[in-house]
Amino acid sequence: MTGRDPTAMPNVFRADNIADLSARSQDLIARRARALGPAYRLFYERPLEFVRGEGCWLTSANGDRYLDAYNNVAAMGHCHPAIVEAVSAQLGRLNTHTRYLDEQIVQYAEDLLSLFPAELSQVMFTCTGSEANDLALRVARHHTQARGVIVTANAYHGVTEAVAAISPALGPHRGDDSHVRYVRPRGVAIGDPDRLMESVAEAIGSLQRDGHGVAAIMLDTIFSTDGVLPRVDDLAGAIELVRQAGGLFIADEVQAGFGRVGPDYWGFRLHGLIPDLVTLGKPMANGYPVGALVAQPDFLSRFGRDNRYFNTFAGGQVAAVAAAATLREILRPGLLQSVAAVGQYMREGLLGLARSYSAIGDVRVAGLSIGVELVRSGAGEPDPEMAAHVVNSLASQKVLISATGPDANVLKIRPPLIFDQDHADIVLAALRKALHAR
Numbered sequence: 001m002t003g004r005d006p007t008a009m010p011n012v013f014r015a016d017n018i019a020d021l022s023a024r025s026q027d028l029i030a031r032r033a034r035a036l037g038p039a040y041r042l043f044y045e046r047p048l049e050f051v052r053g054e055g056c057w058l059t060s061a062n063g064d065r066y067l068d069a070y071n072n073v074a075a076m077g078h079c080h081p082a083i084v085e086a087v088s089a090q091l092g093r094l095n096t097h098t099r100y101l102d103e104q105i106v107q108y109a110e111d112l113l114s115l116f117p118a119e120l121s122q123v124m125f126t127c128t129g130s131e132a133n134d135l136a137l138r139v140a141r142h143h144t145q146a147r148g149v150i151v152t153a154n155a156y157h158g159v160t161e162a163v164a165a166i167s168p169a170l171g172p173h174r175g176d177d178s179h180v181r182y183v184r185p186r187g188v189a190i191g192d193p194d195r196l197m198e199s200v201a202e203a204i205g206s207l208q209r210d211g212h213g214v215a216a217i218m219l220d221t222i223f224s225t226d227g228v229l230p231r232v233d234d235l236a237g238a239i240e241l242v243r244q245a246g247g248l249f250i251a252d253e254v255q256a257g258f259g260r261v262g263p264d265y266w267g268f269r270l271h272g273l274i275p276d277l278v279t280l281g282k283p284m285a286n287g288y289p290v291g292a293l294v295a296q297p298d299f300l301s302r303f304g305r306d307n308r309y310f311n312t313f314a315g316g317q318v319a320a321v322a323a324a325a326t327l328r329e330i331l332r333p334g335l336l337q338s339v340a341a342v343g344q345y346m347r348e349g350l351l352g353l354a355r356s357y358s359a360i361g362d363v364r365v366a367g368l369s370i371g372v373e374l375v376r377s378g379a380g381e382p383d384p385e386m387a388a389h390v391v392n393s394l395a396s397q398k399v400l401i402s403a404t405g406p407d408a409n410v411l412k413i414r415p416p417l418i419f420d421q422d423h424a425d426i427v428l429a430a431l432r433k434a435l436h437a438r
């Protein structure tokens with residue numbers, strides 16, 4: 001089993017920092033720990049409490065406005081008026097489930113599928129990304145009659161027992177992973193060649209030798225928790241090896257999907273790949289819980305013949321309306337071109353910073369999914385302390401980002417898709433100040 005201490009989550013609040021917080025924060029932290037128990041984590045050295053959201057801005061309990069350059073769920077901006085209005089109206093009209101005929105969910109399904117390659121032509125609804133991945137695993141295992149799964153070395157795919165077991169980012173206590181093999185999506189140091197095909201070939205051999213067979217490789221197509229890696233050599237070859245071994249390719253688009261990477265809509269398109277199964281979630285309904293599994297029908301046929309599927313809250317009228325209203329906003333002319341343009345503007349700004357500050361070892365950008373790898377000057381070693389300093393310095397400047405990667409040294413900048421150049425300038429200025437202060 002690989003993995004690290006679960007308390008080592010990047011950008012985690014440590015209770016030993018509590019003394020200099022306000023009395024209100026200290027009290028809420030203590031009550032939260034008592035009521036929610038020990039498994040939850042808070043972000044930032046000084047935890048934040050928000051009471052209002054609008055566009056790219058969050059307002060804290062003491063009235064300060066923070067620029068949100070981190071939260072991807074409210075992709076069209078916090079509390080988007082047209083989406084709030086559509087959801088509220090439907091809540092007042094009807095909310096049942098998918099065991100009745102309903103035009104809205106079928107229309108939404110058709111509209112969603114029209115954004116996929118023709119091969120991916122059926123969709124099943126869930127409430128979360130975890131459920132979508134769990135369902136994808138069930139489908140893949142039923143289709144292949146195999147159990148083994150290949151994921152990346154610091155992947156995160158969710159919280160059910162099945163998907164926690166394939167989420168090494170959760171640390172060593174995530175459950176039985178004897179049927180899971182881990183591959184590195186990139187070379188060890190910046191600039192080292194990727195060896196994905198080699199490690200996938202080894203993983204397949206190991207799963208076959210141990211009698212698990214290969215059900216699937218599941219990949220977050222921008223490798224967010226592996227350090228934000230929108231380009232990985234050998235990906236197509238690695239997928240081909242899995243397919244030759246009988247396994248399916250599941251693209252986890254919970255992070256990458258719905259325009260996060262720009263006009264390509266989906267992360268798998270950055271790699272020129274067509275997955276067998278695709279999972280969706282987070283930004284799908286701008287904060288209302290909607291997820292989905294999109295599939296090539298051949299892979300659903302045996303599963304559908306042998307199982308029935310019902311998910312109480314998934315695909316009901318409010319979910320359908322929330323997702324449809326969000327999709328309408330995402331498809332507004334110019335939005336995804338703006339994602340690409342602002343992403344490019346951020347890239348240029350970050351590369352400018354990299355010329356002044358040798359702590360920046362690499363800048364990786366796909367649309368508005370941005371990773372900035374921080375290294376110790378000269379040595380090129382990962383610098384998680386620097387990443388923690390920058391993330392917390394930005395929070396003190398009222399700009400929200402976080403950190404990620406197996407070494408917790410990659411700044412993760414992942415704002416709502418409506419982020420514009422003025423917002424980008426605020427982030428870049430705050431980053432300059434944080435880097436200068438070290």
Ligand SMILES: Cc1ncc(COP(=O)(O)O)c(C=O)c1O
Pocket residue numbers: 127128129130131133156157158159220252254255281282
């Ligand atoms: C890549 C990826 N897959 C799956 C999930 C799980 O989604 P959810 O939290 O909606 O269950 C996440 C959540 O962070 C994710 O980032």
